[in-house]
Amino acid sequence: MSEPGTSVERPLLSPFNIIAGTIILVGLWLSYLRFTGGLGAVTNLDNNNAWGFWIGFDLLCGVALAAGGYTTAAAVEVFGMKKFHAALRPALLTGFLGYSMVVVALLYDVGRPWRLPYPFVLSPGPTSVLFEVGACVMLYLIVLFLEFSPMALEWLGERKLRRVLVRMTLLLTIFGITLSTLHQSSLGALFLIVPSKLHPLWYSSYLPVFFFVSSVAAGLSMVIFEGTLARRGFADKMDEEHKRTADAVVLGFGKAAAFVLAAYFAIKVFGVALDDNWRLLATNYGLWFLLEMLGFVLLPCFLFLVGVRDLNPTLIRWAAFLTVLGIVLNRLSICLIAFNWQLPQADRYFPHWMEIGISVFVVTVGVTAYRFIVTRMPVFYEHPDFSEGH
Amino acid sequence: MTAAGAAMAVPKVAGAYGEFSGHPDAYGVLHDITLCIGCRLCEKACVEVNDDLPMPEKPFDDESVLEKRRRTDDKTYTVVNRYDVESHQNSPVFRKFQCNHCMEPACMSSCFVDAYSKTPEGAVVYDASVCVGCRYCIVACPFDVPTYEYNDPLEPKVMKCTLCHPRLLEGKLPGCVEACPQESLLFGRREDLIAVARERIRKHPDRYIDHIYGEHEMGGTNWLYISGAPFEELGFRTDLGTAPAPKLTSGALSAVPIIVGVWPALLGGIYVMTRTKEKTTTREKDSAVREAIETTQAAADEARKKAAEKGKADKEKAVELAVKKALEKTAKESAEEGS
Numbered sequence: 001m002s003e004p005g006t007s008v009e010r011p012l013l014s015p016f017n018i019i020a021g022t023i024i025l026v027g028l029w030l031s032y033l034r035f036t037g038g039l040g041a042v043t044n045l046d047n048n049n050a051w052g053f054w055i056g057f058d059l060l061c062g063v064a065l066a067a068g069g070y071t072t073a074a075a076v077e078v079f080g081m082k083k084f085h086a087a088l089r090p091a092l093l094t095g096f097l098g099y100s101m102v103v104v105a106l107l108y109d110v111g112r113p114w115r116l117p118y119p120f121v122l123s124p125g126p127t128s129v130l131f132e133v134g135a136c137v138m139l140y141l142i143v144l145f146l147e148f149s150p151m152a153l154e155w156l157g158e159r160k161l162r163r164v165l166v167r168m169t170l171l172l173t174i175f176g177i178t179l180s181t182l183h184q185s186s187l188g189a190l191f192l193i194v195p196s197k198l199h200p201l202w203y204s205s206y207l208p209v210f211f212f213v214s215s216v217a218a219g220l221s222m223v224i225f226e227g228t229l230a231r232r233g234f235a236d237k238m239d240e241e242h243k244r245t246a247d248a249v250v251l252g253f254g255k256a257a258a259f260v261l262a263a264y265f266a267i268k269v270f271g272v273a274l275d276d277n278w279r280l281l282a283t284n285y286g287l288w289f290l291l292e293m294l295g296f297v298l299l300p301c302f303l304f305l306v307g308v309r310d311l312n313p314t315l316i317r318w319a320a321f322l323t324v325l326g327i328v329l330n331r332l333s334i335c336l337i338a339f340n341w342q343l344p345q346a347d348r349y350f351p352h353w354m355e356i357g358i359s360v361f362v363v364t365v366g367v368t369a370y371r372f373i374v375t376r377m378p379v380f381y382e383h384p385d386f387s388e389g390h
Numbered sequence: 391m392t393a394a395g396a397a398m399a400v401p402k403v404a405g406a407y408g409e410f411s412g413h414p415d416a417y418g419v420l421h422d423i424t425l426c427i428g429c430r431l432c433e434k435a436c437v438e439v440n441d442d443l444p445m446p447e448k449p450f451d452d453e454s455v456l457e458k459r460r461r462t463d464d465k466t467y468t469v470v471n472r473y474d475v476e477s478h479q480n481s482p483v484f485r486k487f488q489c490n491h492c493m494e495p496a497c498m499s500s501c502f503v504d505a506y507s508k509t510p511e512g513a514v515v516y517d518a519s520v521c522v523g524c525r526y527c528i529v530a531c532p533f534d535v536p537t538y539e540y541n542d543p544l545e546p547k548v549m550k551c552t553l554c555h556p557r558l559l560e561g562k563l564p565g566c567v568e569a570c571p572q573e574s575l576l577f578g579r580r581e582d583l584i585a586v587a588r589e590r591i592r593k594h595p596d597r598y599i600d601h602i603y604g605e606h607e608m609g610g611t612n613w614l615y616i617s618g619a620p621f622e623e624l625g626f627r628t629d630l631g632t633a634p635a636p637k638l639t640s641g642a643l644s645a646v647p648i649i650v651g652v653w654p655a656l657l658g659g660i661y662v663m664t665r666t667k668e669k670t671t672t673r674e675k676d677s678a679v680r681e682a683i684e685t686t687q688a689a690a691d692e693a694r695k696k697a698a699e700k701g702k703a704d705k706e707k708a709v710e711l712a713v714k715k716a717l718e719k720t721a722k723e724s725a726e727e728g729s
Contacts (some may be wrong), residue, residue, distance in 0.1 A: 018651055040540035047537040050528035078657050080664030111523020111538065111546040118503050123520040127503035129639050130526050132646060134502060170661060178653040182646060189642040193500055193530045196630050208642050 005006050019366050029360025032355050034108055042354040049340060054281035056183065058105030058359050060187055061328050062098055063137070064211070067219030068182040068226070069095020069144060075256075077173040086242040087249045087380045089151060090230060091223050093370065096144040101366040103141060108358055129189045138185030143176045154386050155377040162386070185212040191334060199338035199351035201280050201289045204271040207334075215265045220257040221300075224320035232373050239381035247313050254316035257323060258264075258304035265297050268376040285338060296326025410609070410634070410728060412493040416512035416578035417558065417610035419567055420587055421486055423595060423624065425574035428456060428470055428484035435569030436468050439554060443467065459625070461489065464539045467551040471625065478619040485624045486566070486575070489514060489535045489551035490604060490611035496635030497536055498526035512580065512612040513553035519547060532608055532630050547659075553612070580612055587616050601658075608636025 008105065034042045045052050072091035074082045107113040120138070124132050145166060187390035188211030188234060195203050227246060231238075238246075272278060280286050300322040307315035336349060436452040437443045444465055448455055456472040468488035475483050491514045498506035505522045506527065523546055528536045539546040554564035561566070567575040576583060586606060591598040603621050604611040607630050615621070621629045653684075 020626070034543075036543055038539070038541045038543040038546060038586075043540070045525075045538075047461065047528065048534060050525035050538060064443065065638065074657075080660045080661075080668060109524075111525070112521070115503075115520075115522040118520055123505070125502040126497050127504075127636060127639075127643070128526065129500040130524060130640065131502035132601065147619075170702045174654050174657045174661075177657055178650060181653060182421060182648055184644075186642070189639060190526070193496055193635055194532075194644055196532045196627055206640070208645070269711055287548075331427045 003331075004248065020368050023361055023364040024368075027358060027364070030358050030361065032177065033354070034358065035168065039109075039111065044349060044352040046349070048343060048347050051335060051339075052349055053336070053351035053359060054105050054109040056332045057328070058109070058362065059102055060100040060106065060331035060335055063184065063187060063206055064215045064218040064327050064331060065222050065324065066095045066098025066102070067215040068179065068223040069147070069219070070177050071216055071219035072223055073147070073173045074177050075155075077170060078177070081252070082250060083245060084249050086245045086251075086352070087227065088221055090124065090374075091219075092144065092147045093151065093373060094123070094226055095347060096141075097146040097370055097373075099137065099141045100369075101362050103195065104309055104365070105306045105359065106361050108362075112371060129186050129192070130200055130319060133183050133186045133189075133190065136179045136186065139314065139381045140176060140369045142180040143172050143179065147176065151377040152371070154383040157385075164296045167208055180214060180215075185209065186216040188210050188334075193340075194339075197340055198334065199285050199341045199343075200275060200277050201272065201285055203336050206267065206271050209267060210271070211259060213267065214327060214330065217257050217260040219262060220253045220260065220319035221323035221327075224253050224257075224317055225324055228320075230374070230380065233371075234380060237374060237380045241382065242380050248314050250313040251308055251359060254304045254313075254319065255308045257320065258308065259299050260299035261297055261323065263345070265293065265301065268293060268297070285341065288333070289335070290328065292329050296322060296329055341374050364365065408658065412580060412610060412612075413508075413512065414509045414581075416493075416510065416580050416612060417577065417616060418491070418512055418583050419553075419564065420576040420578070420583040420614045421616060422574050422576065422590070422620070423483060423485050423617040425572045426470070426484040426486065427572055427574075428482075429571065430455070430470050430567045431571060432486060432566035432575065433466070433468055433470060436466075436551075436564040436651035439557065439648040440467060440552075440564035442549075456484075462535065462537055464547075464549040466536045467549070469486070473588060473619070473624050475623045477623070483617075483619045483624060485615075485617075487625070488566070488613070489553070490533050491551075491553050491607055491611040492635070493610040494608075494636055495531040496532060496608070499636040499639065500526045500530035502526065509555060511553075511558050513555035513558065515552055515555050516548055516550065518545075518547040529568075530635065532627065560720075578612070583614055587614060606632040609637075610630070613638065623643070629673055643683055686696070 010087060016051060030042060041051055043054075045314055068091040072084065072088050076084050106116070110116065115136075119131055119134055146168065149165050150162050153159075153165070185208035188209075190209035191198050191203065191207055193203065197288045229251065231246065235243075272281075281290060300319040301313055303319035303322065307313070336351075340348060378386070429449045436525060437445055444468070456470070459471055460466075460469040462469055468486060470484055470486050470727055473483045473485060474481050491512055493508070493510075495508060495514045497516075498508060498514060502524065505517045505521045506514060507517070508514050523538070525548075527548060528538060536548045536550045538548055554562070554566075557564060563577050567577045576586065578586070584602060587602045587605075591600055591602075597618055598616050599618065599620065601616075601621065603615040603617070603626055604613055609632065615626070617624060672723055
């Protein structure tokens with residue numbers, strides 16, 4: 001037996017492959033434009049708006065939405081919630097691919113990408129929050145690679161190396177959670193230096209805490225959301241244990257997400273209260289802020305609770321989707337929408353379609369890699385030769 | 391007190407930020423906005439002394455340039471803008487814009503390759519040879535000064551005014567200051583410039599607003615401004631506060647070592663606790679099972695023993711009975727024989 005269940009035929013010219021192939025071809029052309037013409041050739045970045053869609057979406061959203069890896073690893077390996085074990089490998093895989101996509105996107109965004117190692121090998125600038133972000137993301141990418149490796153090694157049948165890596169699981173998990181705590185919060189801390197540019201409703205000295213707590217909600221929701229998508233596409237790759245515990249994962253993670261969102265809502269209210277920004281809620285930016293807080297924090301929190309009470313996985317899946325949207329909304333607000341809010345409309349930034357095109361290209365490459373891996377490696381099922389019987 | 395003693399006396403608190411009042415002999419420039427006539431000779435001089443800057447398309451005496459509000463870009467280190475200020479009788483007002491050379495610069499604090507430095511002469515200079523091009527400095531600068539060469543695919547650089555640092559080292563004035571025909575730009579030690587500015591404001595309270603912009607803004611800058619028109623109407627941000635930029639992030643950065651130190655211990659502790667709990671549960675379950683088995687076993691043994699004893703007794707009784715019967719039979723037979 002090599003794989004559980006009956007394997008679905010996946011033809012080369014499937015609709016997915018045709019669409020993904022087209023996007024990748026366009027992406028390669030855009031990449032050519034970017035690296036031969038400079039940032040100005042494909043972006044709307046300018047001297048007032050030095051950070052655009054690639055930082056707002058690819059970096060800030062990418063890192064937050066890849067938080068499923070460390071949250072699930074914490075639940076299973078540290079808190080001993082073995083019943084969620086089947087969710088761990090998919091979460092680690094998407095975490096690893098997510099961070100890889102972030103780094104690829106950064107290669108497009110920085111002016112001289114071949115110098116990315118400079119802060120760590122040539123000329124460190126540790127007074128910069130970005131130094132901390134860079135160091136943690138780099139180290140965590142290595143950790144995620146090592147956490148992902150057993151899946152590849154089981155596929156390749158490498159027993160010895162796999163055993164060494166599996167023995168390091170706890171160490172890697174704890175290191176990964178520590179690094180994630182640091183850089184998830186530091187992404188918020190990046191904006192501490194710009195109280196004069198970020199709208200006061202989003203600016204707060206608690207930004208690092210906001211980013212960290214919301215990343216936990218993002219991670220939990222992404223595990224539910226990705227699980228929902230995977231169930232549609234790769235049910236044939238899932239073993240009995242994965243299918244049997246899927247709803248338990250949704251209920252358990254949904255309950256946890258409800259608590260985290262409630263806490264997040266509370267500290268966001270404290271943020272408004274402590275800076276006494278109540279009057280700003282009645283402005284246009286205030287309405288946008290309220291939409292984010294009520295529609296994409298409080299509402300999913302409530303839906304999670306109802307879903308858990310009624311044992312309704314479908315409702316929880318919708319709540320998770322709403323939470324994911326809310327995280328995207330929050331990160332884009334801080335980086336783009338509420339940033340430079342005092343500039344006249346003519347000087348504001350709106351992404352060029354080619355910036356979005358390259359982001360779509362990077363995500364497509366990630367999804368393609370995901371498909372390649374889950375159809376070959378033991379992600380949704382336990383490899384019969386390496387069964388440990390938890 | 392010796393220098394060492396003085397250094398020892400400074401309390402060292404993690405995350406706390408020592409006061410820095412600037413390099414003692416740092417230079418600066420005082421821009422007296424009331425004297426500026428908008429001739430843009432400073433802009434011209436800037437392009438002339440900085441070899442990497444190209445001449446603009448429109449000549450410097452083309453007044454139509456002043457119609458639009460401009461900012462610095464990768465081809466201009468400094469611009470003069472015209473402001474039509476209603477509340478000010480000497481309208482229009484001209485104001486020069488360039489890097490303010492902060493005493494504790496946001497660009498320098500935010501740079502993750504340490505490409506910026508604050509020289510003892512007062513200039514904030516940038517080293518393109520290590521720059522990765524993350525552009526965090528441009529995001530961080532509260533004065534919107536640094537610019538980027540977005541259209542250079544191979545060697546894009548951040549571009550900004552250097553206070554003519556190379557010229558200062560040669561004992562020359564910054565290009566713009568040297569070119570100013572109105573003495574609207576005054577070069578000198580920053581401390582002296584503050585004294586000059588105060589004196590002018592004191593002598594002409596009707597002419598100046600009682601504020602030296604740059605004395606305290608963002609921890610103080612080496613460019614200083616005095617004006618007759620309200621600063622906020624001349625494109626100055628007057629809501630920046632007096633805290634230097636590094637102070638805004640030092641608290642968050644000081645949390646890093648704490649998390650690095652505490653998190654592994656905390657998580658390890660949680661792991662050990664869960665494991666212990668798991669083990670205890672398993673052990674308790676095992677011992678409960680064992681106890682149950684033992685109890686059942688003992689009860690069964692007891693029952694078996696009882697049954698065996700009973701059986702033994704029954705057997706003995708049966709034997710006794712049989713013997714008795716046999717004896718009786720024998721006695722009877724012998725009695726019959728005997729009769």
